[in-house]
Amino acid sequence: MAGxxxxxxxxxxxxxxxxxxxxxxxxxxQGKAQSANLRxxxxxxxxGLPSTRSRKRARKDGFESLSVPRAVERADIITFLFPDxxxxxxxxxxxxxxxxxxxxxxxxxxxxxxxxxVKPPDGLDVVMVAPHSPGVVMRRRFEEGRxxxxxxxxxxxxxxxxxxxALAYAKAIGCTxxxxxxxxxxxxxxxxxFGEQTALCGGLTELLKGAFEELxxxxxxxxxxxxxxxxxxxxxxxxxxxxxxxxxxxxISTVAEYGSYTIEGRVINDKSKRAMRAILKDIKKGKFVENxxxxxxxxxxxxxxxxxxxxxxPINHVGEIIRSKIKD
Ligand SMILES: NC(=O)c1ccc[n+]([C@@H]2O[C@H](COP(=O)([O-])OP(=O)(O)OC[C@H]3O[C@@H](n4cnc5c(N)ncnc54)[C@H](OP(=O)(O)O)[C@@H]3O)[C@@H](O)[C@H]2O)c1
Numbered sequence: 001m002a003g004x005x006x007x008x009x010x011x012x013x014x015x016x017x018x019x020x021x022x023x024x025x026x027x028x029x030q031g032k033a034q035s036a037n038l039r040x041x042x043x044x045x046x047x048g049l050p051s052t053r054s055r056k057r058a059r060k061d062g063f064e065s066l067s068v069p070r071a072v073e074r075a076d077i078i079t080f081l082f083p084d085x086x087x088x089x090x091x092x093x094x095x096x097x098x099x100x101x102x103x104x105x106x107x108x109x110x111x112x113x114x115x116x117x118v119k120p121p122d123g124l125d126v127v128m129v130a131p132h133s134p135g136v137v138m139r140r141r142f143e144e145g146r147x148x149x150x151x152x153x154x155x156x157x158x159x160x161x162x163x164x165x166a167l168a169y170a171k172a173i174g175c176t177x178x179x180x181x182x183x184x185x186x187x188x189x190x191x192x193x194f195g196e197q198t199a200l201c202g203g204l205t206e207l208l209k210g211a212f213e214e215l216x217x218x219x220x221x222x223x224x225x226x227x228x229x230x231x232x233x234x235x236x237x238x239x240x241x242x243x244x245x246x247x248x249x250x251x252i253s254t255v256a257e258y259g260s261y262t263i264e265g266r267v268i269n270d271k272s273k274r275a276m277r278a279i280l281k282d283i284k285k286g287k288f289v290e291n292x293x294x295x296x297x298x299x300x301x302x303x304x305x306x307x308x309x310x311x312x313x314p315i316n317h318v319g320e321i322i323r324s325k326i327k328d
Contacts, residue, residue, distance in 0.1 A: 005182040007152070012171035014041060016164045022106075023048045023075030025068055025090070026082030027058045030108050033135030034081060034173050035063060037142045041172035046071050048078075050090075068094040077169065079106040080118075085296040087112035099124065102158075104165055109192065110185035113155055115289040125162035126155035129170045129180070130188055138174065147177030151188045193283050198276050207267075208233070212315050226318045231326075 024035045025048040035058070038045045047058040048071025058065040065071075072078055072095050080087060091112075101123040108130050112118040120126045131138050133148040141148055152170055154162050170180045183191075196202065208230050215225035239248040249257045282288050295302045 007167055007170070007176055007180045007182070009171060009176045012167035012176045013164065014043075014168055014171055016161065016168035017043050017077075017172060020044070020076040020165075021046060021074060022077045022079060022169075023071035024079045024081055025049075025071065025095070026080070027054050027065075028082065029135035030131070030138075031081035031135070032061075033139035033142075034079065034108075036061070036139055037173040039063075040142070043172050046074060048072060048075075048094075050094075069098045072098040073100075075103065077104040077106055077165070079108070080112070081108060084109060084111050084117075085293065088117040088293070091118045096121065104159075104162065106166070106169060107185075110153065110187075110189035111193065111289065114185045114189040115286050117289070117293070120156065123158055124156065125158050125165060127162050127166035127169075128153045128155065128185055128188065129166055129173070129175060130192070131173070131175055141178075142174040145177075147174035149178045150175035150180050151183045152180045153183050153185050153188060155185050190280075190283055193288060194276075194280050197283075197288075198279055209313060209315055212318075222314065222318045223322060226315065226322050230315070230319065231322055 021044045022038055023046050024031050024038070027035070027047055027049055031047070035045050035047060039062075045063060047055070047063050047065035048068040049055045049058060049065050050068060055065040066074075068090060078095065078099075080091075082090065099121065104125040104127060105118075105120055107113060107126075107128040110128055110130070113120065113126060113128075128151065130151040130153075131148050132150060133141075138148045150170055152166050152175075154166060157163065159165075167176065167180065170176050211229040212222070212225045215229065216222050220228075236248060236252075239251050243251065249260070279288075
């Protein structure tokens with residue numbers, strides 16, 4: 001496909017990272033997995049962490065762990081693997097004052113750079129390797145000799161080697177085993193936020209809850225509604241992942257396939273697409289990130305209210321019952 005550039009192991013050279021020290025900032029989902037993969041690829045890793053609690057955890061796993069400022073001072077590559085909403089403050093207070101010319105800032109998501117929360121100074125490479133999976137899956141696959149796909153992008157190539165550094169890093173964490181797709185910080189940030197809101201996380205759960213509610217209102221027992229609308233989701237997702245949407249339709253019953261074609265435009269229609277367009281506009285203009293950051297700076301009251309409402313939905317309780325009854 002025009003414009004699609006994908007890199008694999010053969011396109012990256014781990015020797016690019018010879019003698020370079022990586023400071024991984026954060027030891028959560030991505031931090032733990034990437035640190036372990038880097039170490040197994042013989043790359044020198046130190047952890048930069050804010051609390052004695054997380055430093056202790058990293059030390060227990062055999063890593064040298066320091067405060068964020070000390071780790072930044074000593075590193076050649078600084079990887080941002082802590083929550084995106086904290087990037088601005090940690091960058092301004094702990095990272096920026098300790099940077100020196102020639103270092104590389106490495107991101108796992110384009111959000112904070114594209115939306116201006118982190119404004120990198122001149123004299124640095126700024127790159128992104130954004131894995132398409134949670135850390136535990138990335139680590140498990142790495143140990144199995146496999147990898148997870150990722151996006152990669154170059155924001156600033158100060159050294160003239162930024163591309164080689166980013167690709168070598170992607171190889172060290174296992175992503176070039178699977179495929180690394182070239183993109184920009186903007187496209188990764190906007191696409192990722194829109195995708196998770198309207199399709200993968202927000203859109204999907206709205207659809208599942210809506211279908212569950214209507215079935216229950218229509219007199220079907222909640223447990224049946226859950227089993228029909230939610231519990232079998234992984235089977236369909238697996239078929240789509242392996243065979244595409246058309247391939248999934250080839251593998252389900254004709255009743256399911258024909259029925260799905262007949263409702264086209266009734267659930268997702270022009271109105272829903274206009275809503276998606278408005279959501280995309282808000283994301284592109286930075287309105288979503290601005291609201292997210294404003295709420296975070298106030299202690300996240302809106303986030304916590306919405307989370308509590310989400311947790312109270314009966315679908316969660318019914319799901320617990322179903323999971324307790326099914327033997328895996
Ligand atoms: N999770 C994913 O599946 C995924 C996938 C692709 C990309 N990403 C991207 O990867 C990055 C990291 O996400 P994540 O989900 O791995 O984060 P996370 O698990 O929520 O990060 C938690 C870690 O961040 C540390 N941390 C908290 N405040 C900090 C501070 N002030 N300074 C330094 N470290 C701090 C925590 O230390 P304490 O325990 O001491 O608080 C903890 O070690 C993000 O940019 C995200 O968008 C995530």
